[in-house]
Amino acid sequence: MSLEIRLEHIKRDIPLVSPTEALARCRTGAVLIDVREAEEIALGTPEAARALGRGYLEMRIGDEVPDTGQPVLLLCAATTRSLLAAADLRQLGYRNVAVVEGGFNRWKNEGLPYILPEAADADARQRYARQIILPELGPAGQALLGKARVVLVGAGGLGSPAALYLAAAGVGTLGLIDHDRVERSNLHRQVVHRDDRVGMDKTESARLTLEALNPTVRIRRHTLRLDAGNVEAVLADYDLVVDGSDNFATRYLVSDACQRLGLPNVYGAVQGFEGQVSVFPAGGQPCYRCLFAEPPPPELAPSCSEAGVLGVVPGIIGLLQALEVIKLITGIGEPLIGRLLLFDARRSSLRQVLLHADPECRYCAPGREFPGYADDPHFCHS
């Protein structure tokens, strides 16, 4: 018997009720059972629902609902799995089984109340309350942040503000890549570090601050200098890369690795009173090399360790990067893809220009084979 025919048979015996009707029945004693998988439930479930996956339904229903006369409502993403589960419960003797028509998708679309399940414990509900109530984010957006794995290249001027706000917002896993130790001259802009940590590895100093801010975030340290030999192994564990590095060699390496691994690259760079931000999309165009095909010749590139910077400027640019990360993870708004934001602190101006996707780009043009990592010289010997 085909699935379609079987479902038609089941529908003759099992009533379908609307989500609104289901909610009303819950309030008068019906048991609502969410039969979806755990990762679906993580994105939200009706508050009254009991999570009982399809796989264990027959084994656990006896404990959950000992009275086979009890009204039972079944909910999946749409309707199919609930109908199949309803037929099973019928065979087990449950006489009063109904299916929520349209499932959780319709439940949510109709604006009925739902919650983050167990992962969103009391801590998370308090911690993120003021952003979860944003309709654009909601429990589903918060769950996406919690599942996201973001790696920050550099725990410095850009990485500090980005890491602080991403940890605060509840990004589940934050990776920190930096081979440096904290110096006193870093502290005017690298605000994730502290004076009493001068000499400590930056990844460790940042971990201490971030875990103090939000103990529920998982911090992973990568105390190393990225090179062609290790970049893929480090970045491959993440969903999204934030480029806050301080030299051209690392920027090209990170861009090329993101292209190769199909990771979005949230780019930020600063010099003096100016900063740039953009998002280079996962496996798409344009990439960093479309924007800047080659690094400047060394005689035209300011030495990174000598170049001046006002701490507020990487603060602003790093936060714009954090904002783009949150938008990419949650799907809120328009990502900064194909656009470059230019910030000038002296004019207090923020303007954007449109980027050109180079049809001949060796790294991101469609159909190109990965040309390998360039042996870029280090411009900064920091």
Place this chain on the structure above:
Amino acid sequence: MQDASVPATITIELPAALQPLAGNAMALPATGATVAEALADLGGSHPLLLSRILTRGGQLRPHVNLFINERDVRSADGLATVVRPGDTLLVVPSVAGG
């Protein structure tokens, strides 16, 4: 493109890194019918500044982008892109600081 040969006065906006080569001006006026002509006009008075934007061979340096009214000239006609009176030519070089 009927006005392709008509010189226009445009504003060239400079990044901070290049402003010392322009007498610390944030922007300079230049006249020409195309981006190349406007840059040549700029180079007449500020040759060192121009050398940071174009190579000796007169090509746009690969770490520099030029935008006319927010559009990358590489996606138009490059240095041959026609300019119009009042246009803004924005110079954006690569920076790496973090």
